Amino acid sequence: MNIHVPDDILLMIPGPTNVPKPVLEALGSPSFYHRGAAFKELLEFCTEGLKKVYQTANDVLILTSSGSGAVEAAIVNVLSPGDKVLAIVGGKFGERMRDIARTYGAEVEELPVPPGQAADPEVVRQLLCDHRALLFVQNETSTGVRQDADLLAAAARDIGALSVVDTVSSMGGMPIPVDEWGLDSVASGSQKAFMLPPGLAFVSMSEKAWEAAASAKMPRAYFDLVAAKKSLDKGQTPWTPNVNMIRALAVSLELILAEGLENVWRRHHALGEACRAAVDALGLQLFADPAHASDVVTAVHSPNGLDSKELVSRVRDNHKVLISGGQGELAGKIFRIGHMGCCQLDDLLRTIEATAVELNALGFACPTQDGLAAAQGTYQAAMQ
Ligand SMILES: Cc1ncc(COP(=O)(O)O)c(C=O)c1O
Structure with missing residues (x-):
């Protein structure tokens, strides 16, 4: 095979993110039978680990x-065609939730939120009336916005509606106490904070969600x-699962729990703060409302009308670092780290450093050393 996949x-x-060596080694271990005792033990271990990350019983x-x-799965297992739902849409993944619910016949009312902003929980509260569920993305990866999931879920709960939550890019990297916040069906994926390649996904269901599942059509x-x-x-599992990925999940959960959940969240928060401080010191503008900025992804306005695709290519080709551009309407207009x-x-x-060097080369003067110093200082302060 002569397909070149860059591995440097x-x-x-x-996402996908870098995968630690012990996790990669688990992926390369021999395949094994998914109806045997070893798989049962592995599945139980992973389920227990995921419950800790999700903070759910x-x-x-x-x-x-x-x-x-x-x-x-989080949508179709709790809803029936014709159910009225409210979907918060502030980016690509909010659109995806809305579209999945529509595809399966829900009557979807949409709350559009300007990209870069979080939904106002009071507005959501006022809009909710006879809805069966509130659908939202806790961490909108396309814009770098974190929603107030606790307040949104409380608004849904107060009218007896379910909260269906996409935490694909955030679960594991940010504290999302599923039971304490009363989130009903909660989806996440392997290739983000879980440090695995793409290919596994996780869903928790509250008692209320299981009750809904019994009659969901x-x-x-x-x-x-x-x-x-x-x-x-x-x-x-009902179907043949990806046994190697589940074996690797066990290793990634071990790494997360060995570092300590609180420490993992603190490191992500410190990285988020450091990235935001660097953006500011470089004279760039954050895309997301700083009060709702995500700790796992930072979106930045591309300066002076620069096409961010050009920046992304140069950072990749000259520094072997891959950052992202914008998606959909934000293509070319923002870049994301x-x-x-x-x-x-x-x-x-x-x-x-790579981003600042290339911005300077493209004619946007920015003080690289100031950016680095801001990131370093902010990170250290946040880790105290
Ligand atoms: C918030 C969010 N939801 C959903 C998805 C979709 O996940 P996948 O591409 O693994 O299907 C992503 C992927 O980036 C995401 O960031």
Whole structure:
């Protein structure tokens, strides 16, 4: 095979992320039988680990799919065609939730939120009336915005509606206490803060969500979570799972729990703060409202009408660092730096330097050393 896959590029995109060596080694271990005792033990270990990350007493189901599969499962298992739902849409992934719900026949009312802004929970509260569910993305990866998931879920709960939440890019990297915040069905994916390649997805269901599942009529087969739960109780999955990925998940969970969840969240928060401080020191503008800025991805306005695609290419080709451009209407207008998973300060500093050097080369004068100093100082202060 002569397909060249670059393996020397630092991934600073908002997923897939870099994968630590022990996780890669687990991926390369021999395949094994998914109906045996070893798999049962592995599945139980991973489920327990995921429950800790999700901070839930309920099971977290493991699906062999990308994150969108978990989002779909979180929707179709609790709703019926014709159900009225409110979907918060402030970017690409809010659109995706809305579209999945529509595809399965929900009556979707949309709350558009300007890209870069979070939804106002009071506005959401006023809009909610006879809705069956509130759908939202806790961390909108396309804009770098974090929603007030606790307040949004409370607004839904107060009218008896379910909260269906996409945490694909944030679960593991930010504290999202699922039970404390009362989030009902919560989706996440492997290739972000979990430090795995793409291919696994996770969903938790509250008691209220399981009650809804008993009468929910949206069609489902592969993503039937009642079937997944029944199998889990026997230490299995309904379909053949990606056994190597689940073995690697066990290793990534071990790494996360060995570092300590609080420490992992603190490191992500410090990286987010450091990245934002560097953006400011370089004379650039954050795209997201700073009060709702994400700790796992930072979106930045491309300066002086510069096409961010050009910047992304130069940073990749000249520095072997991959950052992201914008998606959809934001293509060319913003660039995004992912700082999640096993990302460390040195990775962020290398990215800031590469970005600043290329911005200078493209005619936007920015003080590289100031950016680096701001990132370093802010990171250290936040880690205290
Ligand atoms: C917030 C969010 N939701 C959903 C997805 C979709 O996940 P996947 O591409 O794994 O299907 C992504 C992927 O970037 C995401 O960031």
